[in-house]
Amino acid sequence: MKMGNIPDHVVFKYLRKNKKFPHIFCPGCGHGIILGALIRAIDNLKVDKNKIVMVSGIGCSSRAPVYSDFSSFHTLHGRALAFATGVKLANPELNVIVITGDGDASAIGGNHFIHACRRNIDITTLVLNNNIYGMTGGQYSPTTPVGGIASTAPFGNIEKPFDICELANGAGASFVARGTAFNVTAMIKIIEQAIVKKGFSVVEAVSQCHTAFGRRNKMKSPVEMMKWQRDSAVDIRAWDKLPEEKRTGKFKIGVLADHEYPEYTHEYQKIIDRAQGKGKEVKK
Amino acid sequence: MANKERKMLLQGNEACALGALDAGCRFFAGYPITPSTEIAEKLSEELPKVGGRFIQMEDELGSICACIGASAMGRKSLTSTSGPGFSLMQEGIGYACCTEMPVVIVNVMRGGPSTGLPTAPAQGDVQQARYGSHGDHEIIVLSASTVAECYHQTVRAFNLAEKYRTPVIMLIDEVVAHMRQNVVLPDAKDLEIIDRKHPQVHPDWYHPYDNENQVPVLADFGEGYRYHVTGLIHDENGYPTTVTEEVTAFIMRINRKISENVDDICRIEYLGSARPDVLVVAYGSVMLTAQEAILKVKEKHKLNVGLVRIDTLWPFPDQLLDKLIDKVKKTCKKIVIAEMNFGQVYREIERINRGRLPLDAYFQVNGELIQPDAIYKKITGVKK
Ligand SMILES: Cc1ncc(C[n+]2csc(CCOP(=O)(O)OP(=O)(O)O)c2C)c(N)n1
Ligand code: SF4
8 A cells, every 4th residue: 555655654554653743853863764674674574563572771762662663661771671681581472672872782781781692682682873972962972983073072082982793792692783874775684684583683773863973073964974874884795805904984784793692581491491390381 | 278378487588589479479680789689599499480580680770670671571570689789779760660660679778878788787778768769759668577577568569569550669677688587478379469450441542651540550561552661751651741731640640649548558567555655666677676675674664665666668657657646645755766777767757746745766877786775775764
């Protein structure tokens, strides 16, 4: 069914019917594009809406779940993964998807992030990385590049940024990938793979925040920021052939790690079985 | 029905764990901390046997968050901690209040501030339990002074959490937590257990945070009702709002659901003489000391002593104590309050007393249990 002039109605199937729009995203923000990619991935996989729980922390990125027609949990700054761990462990049947920002996941929530990776609990985590604290107006985050200007780094950032994917891989996540809001078709595929993967999956979704980051860093418009994404993102296959000196200022995209590690809720079920001398759940 | 009462030698912490299990707790997340760790240890062993889940999180804020997540899936959840961990949990406690997610927190009070005295008793968290998380909200806090009470109050904590969809805090102290006593636990089947209500309406008609209900009827996630939960002030559908009328309706409701039900929530226990000359107020392990002191008073003096045990610390049992003071004020010469802090309950009594009876107090903050003699002297006025 085609709805008037609306070119793509897939997303509309997944927007809340009774939610007051408009949404809070600035026009041109990358977060909406990534939410769109997530919804298309879910639609492609035909996951039952009722079996999805979306969990987010606090930040512009973390506002995505409120618009989507799933059970959604907008939690505390940095704590989305702790909530999500409780959700998944309490009911392993559910598909748990976490939406978080670079600040949410790697600053205030950094500890939960590495431990969720280490536990390898079957949760799909999208880190919407715009290299800045968008919601609070542009303070530097753990992924702001050295020299980047932020409202709290008026003379340029001096802190070495995290590589979220390397962090996730090093901490034990079983699936790690990166995509950009610019290359949205690739992003949809990556998210699909991440959802299907049994284990902790991290997708770093490079997003643009022209409002709080771009304007301070010589990329005034969303278009300029997306051009930056286009010119800086290098597919993993091409990356390996790229000489070291040409990698400066660029980053790799695609599936960066795919391991088979024991999954947490699966392992916990074995504990239940052992404690019960096999047995099923005893409901009170 | 065959009587399956259980005779056991237990410590307070173990009794909390067993109370939780019998109340239907099927999820625990926590982080080790003395003097509460035995609760986690016990449940790591017992929960999988009944199909429950246990997880040791990376910190206490993560623990309460995981519990709230599990609670939204319909699992009754518990976390336990002590001082420093309780401080870390405060943001999560406020979130549970705002989103109306039942969860029970056992805080075994140790000496403070900061890392303080990890293995020593104190009662320094009474006001923190009430006001520790930011913003105006009501909170339910229970206490226990014996091992048996640890069990029964934990069951009650779960019942109140489910009934009012709110976090409930159990405040016990190190002595009660580690003291071993012989107890007879009831057959779990004989307990009155309250479970949260589930929606009956079609999902299209469902308003999770409908202000028409004092306590919202929230579906478990995955049940087919897709709704939004947020710590932002929200409207009847759970969506963020700043509309003054909606904000007012929400704030008033989450406060009133507790403050208008104090008759159900608040409990004190009155022991001793109906016409007391002196009234003693205590809670937690100080109750045991006070009882010992009163025995000595009886031996040596012709004084009638009444003893009040505060079982519900918050909402503070204003009405019950107000009535009690009115009842005893003819004979009673003074009220003695003994606690292991510098007057956190004293100032509540002072507020309720409104000058009707003289107050006297024994405060001790040095890691030692209050000795019976200290209370004896306060009751009798004997100097040494
Ligand atoms: C405990 C706590 N500290 C600080 C804040 C304020 N705060 C809200 S959002 C945010 C930053 C969000 O940045 P990020 O996660 O990168 O998301 P973005 O807004 O850029 O999408 C901060 C610091 C808060 N809500 N809670
Ligand atoms: S401030 Fe930045 S991150 Fe936030 S909505 Fe606007 S563009 Fe997006």
